[in-house]
Amino acid sequence: MTALRVITPGLQSSIQDLGRPGFASLGVAPSGAADHLSLRIANRLVGNPDHSATIECTLSGDTFRAEGAARVALAGADASPLIRRAGSTLAVPLFQPFTLLPGDELVLGPILSGCRLYLAIAGGVDTPPVLASRSAHLAAAFPNLTGRPLREGDSIPIGAPTPPPRSTPDPASLRRFIAAHSLRTTFRVLPGPDAALIPPEHAPAIFDSHLTVSARSSRVGVRLVGGPACTHPPRTSEPTPPGAVQRTPEGELILLGPERPVTGGYPLVASVIAADIPAIGQLRPGARARLAPITLDAARTLLIDQQQALDALLPPLPA
Amino acid sequence: MPAEGPSPPSIQPLGDSALRIAAPNPALVRHAILAAPPAGLLDLVCGHHTLAAIFSPGIDLARAAAAIAPALARQDLAPCHPPRTIDIPTLYGGPSGPDLLPLASSLGLSPQALIDLHASASYTVRFMGFAPGFAYLEGLPAQLRVQRLDSPRPRVPAGTVAIAGPYSGIYPADSPGGWRLLGRTNLTLFDPLAASPTLLQPGDRVRFIPTRVPTP
Numbered sequence: 219m220t221a222l223r224v225i226t227p228g229l230q231s232s233i234q235d236l237g238r239p240g241f242a243s244l245g246v247a248p249s250g251a252a253d254h255l256s257l258r259i260a261n262r263l264v265g266n267p268d269h270s271a272t273i274e275c276t277l278s279g280d281t282f283r284a285e286g287a288a289r290v291a292l293a294g295a296d297a298s299p300l301i302r303r304a305g306s307t308l309a310v311p312l313f314q315p316f317t318l319l320p321g322d323e324l325v326l327g328p329i330l331s332g333c334r335l336y337l338a339i340a341g342g343v344d345t346p347p348v349l350a351s352r353s354a355h356l357a358a359a360f361p362n363l364t365g366r367p368l369r370e371g372d373s374i375p376i377g378a379p380t381p382p383p384r385s386t387p388d389p390a391s392l393r394r395f396i397a398a399h400s401l402r403t404t405f406r407v408l409p410g411p412d413a414a415l416i417p418p419e420h421a422p423a424i425f426d427s428h429l430t431v432s433a434r435s436s437r438v439g440v441r442l443v444g445g446p447a448c449t450h451p452p453r454t455s456e457p458t459p460p461g462a463v464q465r466t467p468e469g470e471l472i473l474l475g476p477e478r479p480v481t482g483g484y485p486l487v488a489s490v491i492a493a494d495i496p497a498i499g500q501l502r503p504g505a506r507a508r509l510a511p512i513t514l515d516a517a518r519t520l521l522i523d524q525q526q527a528l529d530a531l532l533p534p535l536p537a
Numbered sequence: 538m539p540a541e542g543p544s545p546p547s548i549q550p551l552g553d554s555a556l557r558i559a560a561p562n563p564a565l566v567r568h569a570i571l572a573a574p575p576a577g578l579l580d581l582v583c584g585h586h587t588l589a590a591i592f593s594p595g596i597d598l599a600r601a602a603a604a605i606a607p608a609l610a611r612q613d614l615a616p617c618h619p620p621r622t623i624d625i626p627t628l629y630g631g632p633s634g635p636d637l638l639p640l641a642s643s644l645g646l647s648p649q650a651l652i653d654l655h656a657s658a659s660y661t662v663r664f665m666g667f668a669p670g671f672a673y674l675e676g677l678p679a680q681l682r683v684q685r686l687d688s689p690r691p692r693v694p695a696g697t698v699a700i701a702g703p704y705s706g707i708y709p710a711d712s713p714g715g716w717r718l719l720g721r722t723n724l725t726l727f728d729p730l731a732a733s734p735t736l737l738q739p740g741d742r743v744r745f746i747p748t749r750v751p752t753p
Binding site: 460 | 695715
């Protein structure tokens with residue numbers, strides 16, 4: 219068993235897997251990777267099952283020291299990572315597995331476009347699961363690395379590696395898949411239960427308009443600003459499904475993320491379709507985004523096509 | 538918004554991976570559905586007037602709705618644990634409750650009268666949500682019904698006692714929040730390593746006990 223040591227933390231890096239559905243009735247959001255497509259690709263490239271825990275970096279990545287040899291892969295937003303090895307530096311690729319030798323420093327550096335980058339290590343991050351997942355829930359009082367971002371000096375234990383995949387695809391094909399599915403900025407939406415609260419004259423400013431991602435965005439939700447303010451009648455707190463879009467009286471649209479409040483009182487004016495939820499996690503402050511209405515049948519087809527396209531490029535490990 | 542009353546539960550899609558079930562008592566419908574959970578069900582979350590059945594993405598929602606329809610026809614199941622009464626020692630006002638003074642002033646009450654009103658009521662946990670261990674407490678006196686803030690505060694400290702709309706609540710961890718903050722308790726509302734992770738559960742009775750210093 220090996221470990222990665224955090225030499226310099228990124229802006230907000232945390233342990234993430236596919237999350238902990240099943241506890242929402244205790245008020246516990248599922249958490250998990252903000253972009254599960256990038257997480258799945260990174261895991262599959264090193265021979266991990268999709269649910270293995272990875273390191274999710276936000277806007278800037280960490281510098282890690284390998285305490286033993288490890289096969290790793292990076293997937294997600296664009297970056298220019300490198301390895302410091304015995305006095306020299308080597309550029310390392312995204313979307314392609316490579317090996318860290320004991321003592322290597324992996325420098326992930328700034329994220330250049332998009333918001334999040336995933337580092338998978340063969341064997342997976344092996345911290346103790348809490349409520350059936352290793353995912354950090356940064357907004358809640360969870361213990362140790364399930365409750366906070368990575369810090370300088372943290373030692374991240376890695377499990378026993380499984381065999382590598384027999385072959386991995388051209389990194390350019392995986393990069394194109396992520397560009398099309400995780401880095402898109404048009405979000406297909408279905409009407410929410412409170413869609414009728416949108417005054418008709420506000421609809422053009424909400425749908426098919428370019429809105430700006432606020433710096434007050436997080437794993438709880440990504441805030442889009444630029445829409446008109448609107449006073450809604452008081453509403454009871456009701457459940458918020460994955461991808462739900464809340465509208466605040468100030469006119470902000472909140473695209474709820476993996477640490478969303480599982481119930482909330484702001485009106486739900488729309489829902490981002492499941493196929494486009496990973497792209498919410500890749501919106502960086504200052505980016506422009508647009509909501510485009512779609513039908514339920516089309517949403518389901520898009521999701522199934524997305525799953526099939528990913529599996530055709532890089533099949534999952536048999537469970 | 539669904540009306541209160543005996544109308545039968547209605548089911549609608551909520552996004553492409555969930556169903557929204559409107560029902561007079563969401564908790565009873567939840568028990569009925571959990572007695573025979575449909576395939577692909579990940580979470581079943583109650584709100585005030587509705588519950589959400591959240592499924593694995595890609596589910597055929599029409600088929601899922603048909604699978605839970607029989608459970609909606611029967612609501613003969615009762616909540617499964619007897620109610621308890623839990624006392625919440627609360628330090629009102631000051632830095633612990635920054636909205637106490639402005640709220641009292643806008644309601645035409647003295648700060649002490651507002652504290653007395655809030656602490657004299659008996660509350661019941663209607664449902665859990667918003668954050669891990671956060672209980673929506675029914676029973677707030679009608680005079681204290683105020684709207685949530687137009688824009689949530691980015692950070693409300695753990696243990697903060699607050700009100701909004703028809704509810705009172707206690708923030709279990711530091712988090713963003715849009716409720717009006719009255720005071721603070723030192724009790725632990727959520728411990729994910731405990732056998733029962735939440736201090737409060739639906740159906741529990743809750744009382745707020747004013748203190749000078751929050752007691753551990």
